[in-house]
Amino acid sequence: MKKFVSLALGSVLALAAAAGLASCGKKQNKRCGYNIKAEYLPDTQTLSAEMTANIVNPTDASADELKFQLWPNAFREGAQNKPVSDLYRKAAYYGGESYGGITVTEVGGCASFDVCGEDENILSVKLKSPLGAGKRVSLTFTFDVQLANVNHRLGVTEGGVNLANFYPVLCAVKDGAFCEYLYSANGDPFVNEIADYDVTLTLPASYTLVSGFGAKENEESATEGKKAYHVRADGVRDVAFVFGEDFECLTENADGVEISYYYPAEESDPASVLRAAKESLSFYSETFGGYLYPRYTVVTTGFVYGGMEFPALSMISSGLRQSEIPSVVAHETAHQWWYSMVGSNQYECAWQDEGLAEYSTALFLGAHPDYGVTYRDFISASERSFRAFYSVFSQVNGSADTTMNRPLTSFSGDYEYRNIAYDKGVILFDRVSGAMGERKCKAALKRYFETYKNRIATPEDLIACFERSSAGISELFASFIEGKCVI
């Protein structure tokens, strides 16, 4: 995600954290499958859905219970872990207070189910019989999602309907146990293994559906005044959609990838956004390794922060200034490599993908002088921001915690989170590149991509890829992550 954008540069955001997931390197036949049939009803702003999930027990032991994240409940009235901080609340809830949530009415194929967790964020499903490690079970979920009026990942926004993190998704596993992550106004709390998705979405006929994976109109499922779309996405980390009336679209093919940009009719220069998407996708493919999906879509929609990444899809805020757009597009596009293709634990180690997304953006802008920001401009802006943060926090709190491996919920707010994950994150990769040389640094990133694409990499996995190119570089990483270096 790109949270907000500085006046000069187009900002610098990011996260931080640590620890490893136990479930790296699953073979293709061990993927979960989610088959979702849903209809959006605009009058009530609800999504009525049925989902058949083919779940593989991801733990190393027999399980009698599976756990799923219920992300929409963060939008419910009374949620403790709200999706938006007070600072952004007014901009997000454009029409005043508004609430959403998810109601799971039935889970078929299990012994019982229960909404639980610290903040009604977890669906516990007790199985009829123990499920061996790596074995499969099929469960059928019936649920309704209520959408709030909010410019966020999930909501009826001022620019369209954003439909992300809307279905019960299997919790990440760490040390053999399901992680019960809480929504956080800081960063992106979602940690998913790749899975196979088959989604049929029924919408009012007047709507345009924006998807990263291409949508086929399914005429057999359509009823009067409605259209049904079928989306198939195998081996991806998530699926998300945007839909609404009045979207225009520009599409271009580049290096075998269909790149599309969806935008509101009043937008003045859509071609420049498509160009930034195309150039950044091409640059990262060349620098880090080839893009894996057949399509890439950018959409301008209502979103309270700068932008948000999903596999093959980036949401860009309709509130951005023209000058901010290239760096936001470049940042979100970089997440296709760092988050989507190479996964990491964004909840506990946010710097890993945000720092890399920022570093990739700096490299991209440095290689494309037309955008008017040099590599050094970009890094210097982050250094200024971080030093100011350090000074403020040291004075106010007596000290500043600059360790980087921290859960999202441990940050005091947007300011601390942004400076640790994004600013310190990009400075880390700049210093690593300076110490080992840019050529070796890029080779290490290529190795990281090649080794961990379609998996979830720990910080140790990342650092090991750099260590192979430059023995001893892990000490530099450690000094940053442990908060010992001076910037």
Ligand SMILES: [Zn+2]
């Ligand atoms: Zn980001």
